[in-house]
Amino acid sequence: MSDAAQPTAAEVRAAAEAVKAALDRHLEAVENRTGDDDPAVYAAFNALAAAAEAYDERLYDRYDEVTPFEIPGVEDTLPPYTGPEEPNALSVLIRRDYAVAEPQRLLAQAQRIADVEREDEDETSETAAMVGTSIHAALGVLFGEYEPDEIASRHKEFGLEEGDSTLWVAAADELPEPGEWLSTPFDQADPGRVVCRFDVSAVFDEDELYEEDTAGRSRETP
DSSP states (O other), X not given: OOGGGSOOHHHHXXXXXXXXXXXXXXXXXXXXXSSXXXXXXXXXXXXXXXXXXXXXXXXXXXXXXXXXXXXXXXXXXXXXXXXXXXXXXXXXXXXXXXXXXXXHHHHHHHHHHHHHHHHHXXXXXXXXXXXXXOHHHHHHHHHHHSOHHHHHHTGGGGTEEEEEEEXXXXXXXXXXXXXXXXXXXXXXXXXXXXXXXXXXXXXXXTTOOEEEOTTSOEEEOO
16 A cells, blocks of 8 residues: 555544443443443443444554454444344344356256256257256256255356355244245345344355344344
8 A cells, every 4th residue: 555545643543532432431321321222322332432443443544553452344333132032933134145156067967957857858959958058047947957955056057156045034923925925025024033044155154153142132243
């Protein structure tokens, strides 16, 4: 980084003072909290996290030094838990991102699946060929044949490259009626009802451990 892009010593000092002020506000909020999920404590925690991150960045940019502590950033925290203490039901929400790294491998695998289905169901070769000629169709064949967990464990075999993934376990008062949410399955995802979540990302070290956050929920932190 060039000298012109570096923060000044005064900016680093100001960031340090901001951390001190945020610490005082956080302690005051904790001392006066009204319950386990007091929004004032949550807001003070986020402010402290943001101030510490800003100070850490400026300290590193100016002096090539880091702080001895690590506070999750604002975007890494969950809001206070607002669900039932003893959930009668739960929803498991999973998102996994993939890049199509090897299109020809994906097409070949889809074609192989289509050929097997053709033999089993006596489909025409024309139909099977159409299945294997587009990425869109190939993905439909692949995810129609294999469970998501199997695709996750064999993604390289299918020409896919893993991106970030997350799993949310959210509490519910009762199980919805059959078919109730199928038209909009993710619209009712409420972070406030997440009992625990597990994230996988290239920004994490492979040996990162899970720790308990302030709401008592297990989560993976960078």
